Amino acid sequence: MLRVGNVSKSYGKSRVIRDLSFDVPEGQMVGVIGRSGAGKSTLLRMVNRLTDVSGGRIDFGGQPVSRLKGKALRKWRGQTAMIFQQFNLIPRLDVITNVLMGRIAHHGTVPSMFKLFSREEKAQAIQALEQLDLADKALQRAGNLSGGQQQRVAIARAMMQSPRIMLADEPIASLDPRSAAMVMDALKEINQSRGITVMCNLHSLETARQYCDRVIGMLHGEKVFDGPPSQLDHDTVQRIYGVNDNEKAVDETVTSAEVWSRNPPSAPAYA
Template sequence: MLQIVDLNKRFGTTAAVDGVSIDIAEGAMVGIIGRSGAGKSTLLRMINRLADPSSGRILAGDVDVASLKGAALRKWRAQCAMIFQQFNLVKRLDVVTNVLVGRLAYRSLVPSLLMQFTAAERALAIRCLERVDIAELALQRADTLSGGQQQRVAIARALSQQPRMILADEPIASLDPRSARMVMDTLARINRADGITVVVNLHDLDAARTYCKRIVGMRGGKIVFDGTPDLLDAAAVRTIYGDDVSAETGADAGFSRLVATEAAARADAPRQLAN
């Protein structure tokens, strides 16, 4: 079980994550929803420690993740794999090497430096690719793949870490609907079959409802909703996304707001030049 206690992250004077406390059960599939800038991404990154908390505790068993350093921190990161919106594969390496990279935390210096992997590791990598149905692409270069395929390679890379937990930060925000469904199906399957805890940040309210038995809503760095999908009624959606959004369009709230902000910024630009 992962216990987060009064976790804070401040950037300058703004609080990205503001006093978040939450328990995540082993083997759960939790969706975190909220607008852009609600603190979802920062929360996930703090769990992996890509971002350091300003204060608060992250407890995995009796280990305080927030204070880990060096080898202990790397060991924790190996156990909690991350999936990114932009897939973050090494573009010029082939698919199977991108999956083998997931083993780097377990290896000593010299073989890592030479990128030499054992037969057992290669077999594991191929099995991970089979789990996400793209073993036939193993020898292709990563940058020749479509977005959906790249995200599945990223999931295979996460699997090769043999993690206890997968943190997925907007895994489907850059994908077409069909690829998005495949990626979410894959994550759900892994969660069910392997009992790996999955915490996934989502813009898409429908995806969260479909795939997650527990949904956490964030707004302004705080948790404002925590419950099952059937508790997520219109009032709850308004609490998470704001009053200008209905339950049906909730999924697009962040996006349309972003467009509006960008349009306003563009309108401002000539004025700034004039000054």
């Protein structure tokens, strides 16, 4: 269970997350939605400790995540797999070596070359690529793959971490619809077959409805919705995206960018 308890976050004098609380049971797939600047990335970054909370606490399985230090913190980071919009592969290396990089946190030292990974790890990497329908690309240079293929390589690398939670920050924002569907299918498959908790920041409400068991809606750093996608009615959606009645209705396929371009958020959200 992931427990976010009364968490706040400030950058300087600007408070970007305020009094945020929710629990995520193990194995749930949660979509986090909200307009640009709502605090979605900050939330994921606090969970994997790329950034620290300013107040409140985050726990996972009884472990005080937001207070971990040193070795325990490194171990936690190894157990949280992060998927980014821009894939973050090493383009000049081949696909299988990129996937094996997911094991680095499990080695005491950096096994800089392919040879230093064990036979079992290599077999596991091939298996992950097979699951993502990429086994035939194993020896290709990662940088030569399409965006959707690169994101699936990033997911295979994440699987190699044997993570306890997957945190995906707008994983499909730069992909065409077909590639986006393949990436979301892969995340859902991992969530269901391995029971790994997935938290996914999504740009498109339509995708959140389609793939997530639960949706958390954020507005100006506060949780304004938390429930199953079926409860996301018109008024709730308008509220999450901060749209006034006299503005045009929300486009569910490109929601955060669409709303942002029409009506950019005032920054900072809170002083």
